[in-house]
Amino acid sequence: MPCCRHVKPRGSDNSAMPQLFEIHPDNPQPRLLKQATALLDKGEVLAVPTDSSYALVCHLDDKAAADKLRRIRGVDDKHHLTLLCRDLSELANYARVDNQQFRRLKAATPGAYTFILEASKEVPRRLSHPSRKTIGLRVPDHKVLQELLALHSTPLLATTLIAPGETEPLNDAEEIRERYKGRIAAVIDAGACPREPTTVVDLTGSDPVVIREGLGSLAMLGL
Numbered sequence: 001m002p003c004c005r006h007v008k009p010r011g012s013d014n015s016a017m018p019q020l021f022e023i024h025p026d027n028p029q030p031r032l033l034k035q036a037t038a039l040l041d042k043g044e045v046l047a048v049p050t051d052s053s054y055a056l057v058c059h060l061d062d063k064a065a066a067d068k069l070r071r072i073r074g075v076d077d078k079h080h081l082t083l084l085c086r087d088l089s090e091l092a093n094y095a096r097v098d099n100q101q102f103r104r105l106k107a108a109t110p111g112a113y114t115f116i117l118e119a120s121k122e123v124p125r126r127l128s129h130p131s132r133k134t135i136g137l138r139v140p141d142h143k144v145l146q147e148l149l150a151l152h153s154t155p156l157l158a159t160t161l162i163a164p165g166e167t168e169p170l171n172d173a174e175e176i177r178e179r180y181k182g183r184i185a186a187v188i189d190a191g192a193c194p195r196e197p198t199t200v201v202d203l204t205g206s207d208p209v210v211i212r213e214g215l216g217s218l219a220m221l222g223l
Helices: 030-041 063-073 088-094 099-108 143-152 173-179
Strands: 019-022 046-048 055-059 082-084 113-119 134-138 156-160 186-189 199-202 209-212
Touching (some): 019 030, 019 173, 030 055, 046 143, 055 082, 063 156, 173 186
Parallel strands (some): 019 186, 082 134
Antiparallel strands (some): 055 156, 199 209
């Protein structure tokens, strides 16, 4: 279990070493999460734990931060980025769903699922898929991340933290700090993640389409 303190940047180049916020998994320290939120507001990219694996996150409405996130992850604008939302109350602002789609979402959230939905006009065009006008949306079941989202007050733009050329997400906070020195501003450490990707389901058609089966149970969706 991580200790309840904030470790200052360290290393041969302190300005480049990401900060490490060691957060208690059951009783997150608001003071430290507010510091992390301040970095997001400044356009920084952070590595955060989720209920599936570590993710890179940035401010939703910051184009420069979103571009930086894509560069760090090594993906282009055709790669679906995901909106991390605190709950489904934010859904209507970013996606168009009918009653049947909403029932599926409600049955599986919060949880380790990513849903591909039709993007609303509120989603900046640069963030939706360029040809399909869709967006990935997710409500994580992770207390620390939920508290961060509550303090940030708007969804975060996210992508799984997988290094370019690799297939498995990174899961160790110190390894992430070292490998991403000079590229991200901070790492939130609340203990290890399951290190298994989310289940991805496309709800834009008449029937759900499973894009990837991961940690989230398909039975929860009636699939």
